[in-house]
Amino acid sequence: MSVVSIQEKTNLGKRIKSIHTLGPTGTNCEKAAKLWFEREGINGEVILHKTLEEAIIQVKNTENSALLGCAVYPKLHNLVFANLAHIELVDSFIIPTYNMVLAARKETDMHQDCKLASHPAPVDLAYTFSDNILLVNSNSQAALDCASGNADACITTITAARKNNLVIIKDFGEVPMCFTLHAKGK
Incomplete structure (x- = not known):
């Protein structure tokens, strides 16, 4: 060695x-x-x-x-x-x-049926809000999928959420x- x-x-x-x-x-x-x-x-x-x-x-x-x-x-x-x-x-x-956030296209009531996009790494944050998870390749991709309507909400970075004009529902802070x-x- x-x-x-x-x-x-x-x-x-x-x-x-x-x-x-x-x-x-x-x-x-x-x-x-x-x-x-x-x-x-x-x-x-x-x-x-x-x-x-x-x-x-x-x-x-x-x-x-x-x-x-x-x-x-x-x-x-x-x-x-x-x-x-x-x-x-x-x-x-x-x-x-970056601050990790739960974000959506608009202010929404989260429920267990919401389709929520998340990268596999922070997916445990997503399961707190929904059982309907769309796994994607990155936190930024989650924001893109939410902004385009492929998901109702997402776990993403605050930077990606802002870039895609998403509403921050919950801010988990920096990690x-x-x-x-x-x-x-x-």
Whole structure:
């Protein structure tokens, strides 16, 4: 087993020019990727994907790129262990998410039959309000599905809710969250 020194980790992190992560715009992963570049003093590009499973393909085929995942992303462990020959964990950090909210197109009385869009990670927040859950690929996608009428309400970020002109029904606040950065190995 090799141990990555702090110097090696720093050098590996400095060569990252693009971060592939979960989209569409407004996700907590996008926020974390932008903050990572800012913290590292790198003028890098954040590239958004429908899923991290799609993003990892690009990371494996692109020089100077990395995958940013959220520690609560469903099956992140599968992505890591299925790609050990291609990527390695180079950083992890904790930042607050955007406020997580229950939102709808209009002020509504929530009931157990409401169709509620949610990413699998915060879905337990959704079950408090409805048993009719539409699982989607991201918190931002949940807001898009609600705004387009595919769902009556959604669990999303406050940023995505505002961008899609949704009414905030309940604000759960920020959640301290761990994000992981995986780059191509040596």
